[in-house]
Amino acid sequence: MTCPPPIKSTTSLPAVGDVARAIEAWAEPAFATSYDNVGLHVGDPARLVHRGLVALDLVPEVVCQAVAEQVSLVITHHPLFFHPARNITTRSLIGSMALELAEARIALYSAHTNLDAAPGGVSFALATLLGAQTPRFLQPNVSHTAGMGAIGTLRAPVPLSSFLETVAIGLQTPSIRYTGALDTPIKRVAVCGGAGSGLIQDALRAKADVLVTADVSYHRFFEVLRPDGSAAMALVDAGHYETERHAEVLLCAALRQRFPQVPWNRARAPTSPVNTYVRRREP
Numbered sequence: 230m231t232c233p234p235p236i237k238s239t240t241s242l243p244a245v246g247d248v249a250r251a252i253e254a255w256a257e258p259a260f261a262t263s264y265d266n267v268g269l270h271v272g273d274p275a276r277l278v279h280r281g282l283v284a285l286d287l288v289p290e291v292v293c294q295a296v297a298e299q300v301s302l303v304i305t306h307h308p309l310f311f312h313p314a315r316n317i318t319t320r321s322l323i324g325s326m327a328l329e330l331a332e333a334r335i336a337l338y339s340a341h342t343n344l345d346a347a348p349g350g351v352s353f354a355l356a357t358l359l360g361a362q363t364p365r366f367l368q369p370n371v372s373h374t375a376g377m378g379a380i381g382t383l384r385a386p387v388p389l390s391s392f393l394e395t396v397a398i399g400l401q402t403p404s405i406r407y408t409g410a411l412d413t414p415i416k417r418v419a420v421c422g423g424a425g426s427g428l429i430q431d432a433l434r435a436k437a438d439v440l441v442t443a444d445v446s447y448h449r450f451f452e453v454l455r456p457d458g459s460a461a462m463a464l465v466d467a468g469h470y471e472t473e474r475h476a477e478v479l480l481c482a483a484l485r486q487r488f489p490q491v492p493w494n495r496a497r498a499p500t501s502p503v504n505t506y507v508r509r510r511e512p
């Protein structure tokens with residue numbers, strides 16, 4: 230993981246702006262996609278950070294934890310505000326959470342697709358989690374300093390059936406959508422945390438044996454099929470939350486290294502609103 234260089238401060242505690250600049254030295258805002266909204270969403274950049282909380286999403290449980298633990302700064306991967314707000318009131322989930330944070334003087338910062346695209350970012354960490362070594366960008370930018378997705382190789386080939394078990398255990402998910410023969414040897418692994426079906430062709434060109442991502446629509450699974458119907462590459466949809474929840478670990482590790490004087494905790498509760506029903510086997 231590539232971490233930002235130290236920032237000198239005149240106090241033993243960093244300000245919200247110091248933390249923001251440290252993150253942005255690693256995950257530059259310029260790396261973010263055009264539709265994204267990264268950066269400080271709520272709060273005062275000059276406020277000192279006594280305690281921090283990291284979560285994939287801002288949900289009421291995270292707000293309650295932040296208030297209870299008296300944190301100064303909440304950092305999420307997914308932005309609270311994707312689009313300009315017409316109003317901020319208690320009549321909406323977004324408005325009520327923003328108001329509660331503001332009233333408690335808790336700042337909110339988001340590092341989203343800029344963290345996805347950063348060296349050592351979300352997809353690099355996902356590749357490592359699934360056993361892929363020496364990952365590199367799957368879709369690098371012109372200067373190869375940032376990019377989307379990652380690709381690496383396993384120590385030794387394994388059948389797709391075994392690799393799917395690795396994915397299920399590593400990502401703590403009871404169900405996985407996929408296409409590909411279970412006896413297919415898997416060694417070259419491409420990944421993209423979150424919605425990454427736009428990288429299917431990049432993974433095919435890179436001769437990946439499998440692409441692990443999320444939010445794959447039904448018809449996109451057909452893109453990996455040969456004329457005879459067999460899969461040229463296995464395609465695995467392991468869930469959006471599941472392929473990105475490790476972003477909490479990634480951010481906490483970087484922040485603890487950069488600002489060891491500040492306690493950094495992860496959200497206690499899962500932040501995904503999605504549940505999966507798994508049918509019980511008949512006796």
